[in-house]
Amino acid sequence: MIRSLLIANRGEIAIRIAQTATDMGIVVYCIQTNREANALYLDYADEIIILEENPNGSIYLNVEELIRICKENKIEAIHPGYGFLSESPYLASRCKDEDIMFIGPNDKAIYTMGNKGMARNLAKKSGIPVLEGSTSNITNFKDAKMWAEKIGYPIIMKAVAGGGGKGMRIVRFSDELELMYKLVVNEAKSAFNDDSLLIEKYVENPKHIEIQILADKHGNAVHLYERECSIQRKHQKLMEEAPSTILTKELRNKMGEMALYLCKKIKYHTLGTVEFLVDKDMNFYFLEMNTRVQVEHPITECITGIDLIEQQIKTAVGEVLEFEQSDIKIKGWAIELRVNAEDVQADFSPTPGIIDKMEFPNCSFLRVDTGFESGKLIPPSYDSMISKLIITGNDRQEAIDHAIAIIDNSVIKGVKTTIPFFKSVLNHPDFINGSYNTSFISEKLDKPYFQEQDEEKAAAIMALQAYLKENQNIEKNMVHEDSSVWASKMRSKLF
The missing domain is CATH 3.30.470.20 (ATP-grasp fold, B domain)
Structure with a gap:
């Protein structure tokens, strides 16, 4: 069993990992950044590594910096939590190179299953049902259009390296395809530095x-x-x-x-x-x-x-x-x-x-x-x-x-x-x-928040009262204006 662990994450998952690791007798290291100098998860660490983050990036995405921290502090393992580098085959590979235990699968498994196209093809070869879709990565609009027409609408386009709901668009009609393709490519390039995608038949309401x-x-x-x-x-x-x-x-x-x-x-x-x-x-x-x-x-x-x-x-x-x-x-x-x-x-x-x-x-x-x-x-x-x-x-x-x-x-x-x-x-x-x-x-949701029937009735009554009051004010103003005009005309006639 390992004796020390660096949690390469923050927030509630860092606390969750720290609690179990502590119960297992493992010394827990956490990273303090200038973005969250008083973060609650730091209270659960046995040792705190203080770093000043580059404003253009995050320490939780810096593989070499995490490796350096472990080497300098003789930390035996890294737990990546979720998000950030949790599905990075490169981090898993570098941990292996440096004899640091990576709390996760090996780099080959992460790479294979993290690539949506490769994972899909592996599932298909394994006899697991998959939706009809492209058989290779799509890197240009011409191929996207060809696969969309072959599969038939509606389709869904997915960034091959995607995750967390990013880099995905549903296309129901052919005239939407080019715009949606550009949106997926741009989002995939920005979020994952990989703009290749795959196309699958879209299942309505699964x-x-x-x-x-x-x-x-x-x-x-x-x-x-x-x-x-x-x-x-x-x-x-x-x-x-x-x-x-x-x-x-x-x-x-x-x-x-x-x-x-x-x-x-x-x-x-x-x-x-x-x-x-x-x-x-x-x-x-x-x-x-x-x-x-x-x-x-x-x-x-x-x-x-x-x-x-x-x-x-x-x-x-x-x-x-x-x-x-x-x-x-x-x-x-x-x-x-x-x-x-x-x-x-x-x-x-x-x-x-x-x-x-x-x-x-x-x-x-x-x-x-x-x-x-x-x-x-x-x-x-x-x-x-x-x-x-x-x-x-x-x-x-x-x-x-x-x-x-x-x-x-x-x-x-x-x-x-x-x-x-x-x-x-x-x-x-x-x-x-x-x-x-x-x-x-x-x-199905008429509105994204709940109101009791009595609350809805009260809101309707208040809205009606406000409406009636506003109408009364308008009528008063109109009467006042009309009477003023009539009075001035009469004065001009009399005098």
């Missing part, structure tokens, strides 16, 4: 289901069932639940087995997530694989009782898996709400700033993973996540009831958040009955 897998270096692998991730905006997840309402036992096992088969084909180890789309006829298709810990991993921990970060570290250093597939059972239900500093009425635009007050209920069915507390600054230079609220119940309805109670009794002041949005979703009939899909926000 369910987004992901399978959590865990594998060791000795050929053992298990899946930890699924997470439902269909509540999305701009291809980015906002809330998740585990398990899913739509999977039968047979379909769950089939998807799990195919996810494991794919991982064994590339001798994958540690944590990984294989993502699928499920259409209205319950056909499923490989989407992509994430070779890191997911933001939504806590809900899997809640329904299985397994600490995924602990298992990720153990399998990375070479330990044998502690359990078999038959040992893993689903217990209860879990829902995760990503509380972001965003204005839901302004198309979820970020609202960085200082949190004046933040309080969540203290109860047995709530777990709060957060990188902030009252008085802390949410910096504009990073993502807008404040906290993850992980709510459990013995069954789905109880988990929903608990989630509504948590939202009703949570307080965040100083910045606008996604809390009103969650209340709207949790009270929506399509969410309650489990029939929602990835088009839920765009097609």
Whole structure:
């Protein structure tokens, strides 16, 4: 087992990793930057590396600087968390060169599964259903047009190196293709320094289901069932639940087995997530694989009782898996709400700033993973996540009831958040009955915030009163003006 670990990340995931690493007796190193000099995650470090960041970049994206820190401080391992360099084959390769343990799969697996085209082709060769799509990377508009016409609209264009919902556009008609192609290319070049893309047939209104897998270096692998991730905006997840309402036992096992088969084909180890789309006829298709810990991993921990970060570290250093597939059972239900500093009425635009007050209920069915507390600054230079609220119940309805109670009794002041949005979703009939899909926000929500019937009536009455009052003022002004004109005319006649 390793004795020291550098967390190459920040925020709530840095705290999450630090807590488990500390429990395992590992000395935790964190990086203090001038962007977040008083960050909460620093309180969880045994040792702090103080750095002045280049204003044009981030230390969390600087491979050589991270390697230097480990070498100078004799740190044995790097945990990249999620985002930043978590899916960088170069970081994994450099760690191997310098005899530093990388808490993740090897560089070859990261590269293969991180390239959407290669991952798709591997899935197809492995007998896993894939959507009709381009068979090679597309690097010019001529090829994009050829593949679009061959596949047939609607299609979706994806940056080959994409992730986090970036570099993706849906095209439903041929006259949209050129504009959408330019948008994807520009975004891919900016975000990933790679403007190649692939094209797939687009599935209208699918369910987004992901399978959590865990594998060791000795050929053992298990899946930890699924997470439902269909509540999305701009291809980015906002809330998740585990398990899913739509999977039968047979379909769950089939998807799990195919996810494991794919991982064994590339001798994958540690944590990984294989993502699928499920259409209205319950056909499923490989989407992509994430070779890191997911933001939504806590809900899997809640329904299985397994600490995924602990298992990720153990399998990375070479330990044998502690359990078999038959040992893993689903217990209860879990829902995760990503509380972001965003204005839901302004198309979820970020609202960085200082949190004046933040309080969540203290109860047995709530777990709060957060990188902030009252008085802390949410910096504009990073993502807008404040906290993850992980709510459990013995069954789905109880988990929903608990989630509504948590939202009703949570307080965040100083910045606008996604809390009103969650209340709207949790009270929506399509969410309650489990029939929602990835088009839920765009097609089902009248507004991205919730109002009780009484609140709506009160708002309507107030609006009507304001309207009537304004009309009265206009009428008075008109009468006054008319009478003044009449009086002046009369005066001119009389005098």
